Amino acid sequence: MRYDVAVIGGGPSGAVAAAVLAKAGLSTILLERNLENVKPCGGAIPLGLIEEFSIPPELVEKKLSHMRARSPKGRTIEMHMPNGYVGMVRREKFDRWLRSEAEKAGAVVMEGLMDSLMPTGEGWLISTLGNKVEPFEATHIIGADGANSKTADELGFPPNELKVIAMQQRFHYTPEIEKFRDIVEIWFDGEVSPDFYGWIFPKADHLAIGTGTEDRKHSIKALQKRFVEKIGIKTESYLDEAAKIPMKPRKMFAAEKNILVGDAAGLVTPANGEGIFFAMRSGKLGAEAMVRHIKSGAPLSAYEQEFRKLYQPIFFGLEALQAIYYRNDRLRESFVAICADDDVQRITFDSYLYKKMVPAPWSVQMKIFSKNIYHLLKGR
Numbered sequence: 001m002r003y004d005v006a007v008i009g010g011g012p013s014g015a016v017a018a019a020v021l022a023k024a025g026l027s028t029i030l031l032e033r034n035l036e037n038v039k040p041c042g043g044a045i046p047l048g049l050i051e052e053f054s055i056p057p058e059l060v061e062k063k064l065s066h067m068r069a070r071s072p073k074g075r076t077i078e079m080h081m082p083n084g085y086v087g088m089v090r091r092e093k094f095d096r097w098l099r100s101e102a103e104k105a106g107a108v109v110m111e112g113l114m115d116s117l118m119p120t121g122e123g124w125l126i127s128t129l130g131n132k133v134e135p136f137e138a139t140h141i142i143g144a145d146g147a148n149s150k151t152a153d154e155l156g157f158p159p160n161e162l163k164v165i166a167m168q169q170r171f172h173y174t175p176e177i178e179k180f181r182d183i184v185e186i187w188f189d190g191e192v193s194p195d196f197y198g199w200i201f202p203k204a205d206h207l208a209i210g211t212g213t214e215d216r217k218h219s220i221k222a223l224q225k226r227f228v229e230k231i232g233i234k235t236e237s238y239l240d241e242a243a244k245i246p247m248k249p250r251k252m253f254a255a256e257k258n259i260l261v262g263d264a265a266g267l268v269t270p271a272n273g274e275g276i277f278f279a280m281r282s283g284k285l286g287a288e289a290m291v292r293h294i295k296s297g298a299p300l301s302a303y304e305q306e307f308r309k310l311y312q313p314i315f316f317g318l319e320a321l322q323a324i325y326y327r328n329d330r331l332r333e334s335f336v337a338i339c340a341d342d343d344v345q346r347i348t349f350d351s352y353l354y355k356k357m358v359p360a361p362w363s364v365q366m367k368i369f370s371k372n373i374y375h376l377l378k379g380r
């Protein structure tokens, strides 16, 4: 069997890409290693994504507009989003729904682990482990197989850099953690993470608690254990999960006939590790570019250029924030102090919800700038 496009990996990036390709009339296969996969993930998504991809309300278990930032010394800042919310989804249901949308659009969805890509001259011969799926051909490939993308390796893309290892545990609600049911809490605390942050995300029937680090000197299990102890949880988790997060786009993620999307391309923002939005946006932009390429010969590099043009400033800004404020507890203390400012909160939430850099008036920019300098000097 020969397809126009094979999408390897059925997470958010791959499922969205397959749906766009199939809707445009291209013969498309979506190959997913495990259709029952539960991707380790906090499942926090912004309102802009929910609107753009018409995510059904029953998948959004919580709509949270109240957040709390906690500093190393235990200082807390309450933050409220007047114009929107963070949606909480559960990845096992969310990914399944996205794949069903791809199938409805006409994509063939198959379960199998891509094992090798052999060039055939006109495209690729794709084999799965143990030939679970009969080997098939595709003229073009979209690699959507996550942070450790084998597709990227097989196609010779430059390596994925800077991987955070993140761990998350799920706890059933008990009276001691009931207080977290309707709030997102973020811990900026070197004991919880020396270079990232810890999160407490409420879902309908459980609390997801996790942390991450880039630092290979620290054991992620030890950091997570300390975090849970600091929160004061005495009950056992019922599910522990861990995975890598790439936090820097690959040097190149569009080649002549093939592209990478989502985590496979390294499209997760530094500082906050947000990847679902960028996975789905890159899946959509990449597949649209693939349709133009196949139908009229337009270059696939247009996809990478468009993505970088839209989102490079956000990646750059968050990388700078992480490099400056996540270095030690004194700086983290300063960072949480800055979060108390109403203008900082408004700009942060406006940018988060729709991923557009919202320009603030000069007077506000100057105020934030001087506060940053003040707190940086204090933090040093």
Ligand SMILES: Cc1cc2nc3c(=O)[nH]c(=O)nc-3n(C[C@H](O)[C@H](O)[C@H](O)COP(=O)(O)OP(=O)(O)OC[C@H]3O[C@@H](n4cnc5c(N)ncnc54)[C@H](O)[C@@H]3O)c2cc1C
Residues within 6 Å of the ligand: 008, 009, 010, 011, 012, 013, 014, 031, 032, 033, 034, 037, 039, 040, 041, 042, 043, 044, 045, 112, 113, 114, 115, 144, 145, 146, 147, 150, 166, 167, 168, 210, 241, 242, 243, 244, 245, 261, 262, 263, 264, 268, 273, 274, 275, 276, 277, 279
């Ligand atoms: C602990 C943790 C918490 C996170 N929390 C958040 C959060 O709250 N909000 C947020 O926006 N982001 C979060 N992220 C990041 C987010 O999970 C990812 O950015 C997002 O899942 C990327 O989607 P994707 O489709 O590109 O890749 P993935 O979701 O990783 O999907 C890749 C798919 O490819 C499949 N696959 C892999 N190899 C093969 C193969 N060889 N053949 C076939 N199939 C294959 C896998 O089974 C998987 O289904 C978190 C990440 C972690 C690790």
